[in-house]
Amino acid sequence: MPPARPAQFLRLFTLLAPLWLGAAGAQADVGATLSLQSDARERGVSYSGDKPAAQLGLAWDGEGGWYAGASLARARFDNGRRSGWLRAYGGRVVELRPGLDAEAGLLAHCFDNLQHYDFAEAYAALLGERWSLRLYASPDYYGNGQRSLYGEFNLQWPLTQSVAAVGHLGLLRGWGRPSVVYRWPPRAWRLDLRAGVSVQLGAGSELQLLWVAASRGGPFVWIDATRRRTALLNLTTAF
Template sequence: MPQPFLRQARTFALTGLACILAASAQAQVSGSAGIVSDYMYRGISLSSGKPAARLSLDVDGANGWFAGGQVVSGQLAPQSHHTAQWLGYGGYAQRLPSGLSWEAGMSAYAFHGAPDWNFREVFAGLSFENYSARLHYSPDYLGFRERTVYAELNGGGALGSNWRYFWRGGYLSAPGNAASNRAEGRIGVGTAVRGWQMQLSLDAARLRRQGIGASSGYGSTASAPSSKVRSKVVLGLARGF
């Protein structure tokens, strides 16, 4: 039976989408369904290094409100099989006359079969042309039992007529426990042909801790410390709709 938080996360995006669609007939709806060779999230694998299926939906309202969600067939290290991992988000964005845009909102994450990993974040960000920056805060992040702040920078551009490059740099900070801090990043290329989207990326992270405790999540105090840089090549294929 799903936990209450799981049910909340599954309805979070649907509620936001319904509000946007009711508020604006000009809302833009997009989504995709596909598979990734490894579901990497901020430098760690949430599919135990295995392929995962992913379905996502996004809605942008003409009045600035946005919402969306995704479900991934992930597999946490304590689990022996794939289970659903849910994400729902919603917020408000506004473009200024200078071309700079700002946004603020909230995200909710839920992991079926591992409710200790469930968490929420609030975020705020700025973007200009092909660059964006976001700051996220969670009072209890991903089973850490710690307050965390995650900062990220994103960018990209065109590579010819059909290809694009993209990159992200991020840093996770736990103010109460420096051993949980980590830096991570992604760089890659992508293309879209006749509705199909393909991405190839290199994900890397400098982890201060390694191992995932069965009861306390990633970053368990029983894990051995490490400062090694780990990297992974990830291939993704999706069909947009």
């Protein structure tokens, strides 16, 4: 079978919304987001080559805490390789007590012309009113032959009615022998940090100014040649 093209991914992505809407019934909540980013980052690593990028997202919230969604972006890897990147997820949120929820789900990563990078993760989380603690596990991270765990802690603290301080701490750990050779000496773990402010622009838009930093290492399959410390400006609009 020939590899999927970006246009095929886009058609599949746009078909998801009516399917979710039909499955959800009267209680469904379907929405879309468009994000413009000065530098698109995933767990501390730039997947846009330190360049501006855009991402389109769809999300469905159903009855009983069930939800699903997908996002579509463009990824730039080492040696000039580029690929469409489709992330599809689904899971459920359950209330443990007022102000504290539990979450579990699955996340699939698909690349249109770099299919050996495809991988899946399971995740579980605790969700507070202003914080979240989440753990992801994959048996074959980016198709690199390594198992992985990624833990993250996120915090959002209101400063005014429309401004909040945001923070993130993540740790990625890999196990097993990688199937590629790293330019730098391999290190099993990677730490990433993010801090900044979030500003609500009306009812459906959010502007974030962030400082991000990441160490080298972890179970990555592309050359880590992008900046490891930088400032980011992200604008997200819901519609």
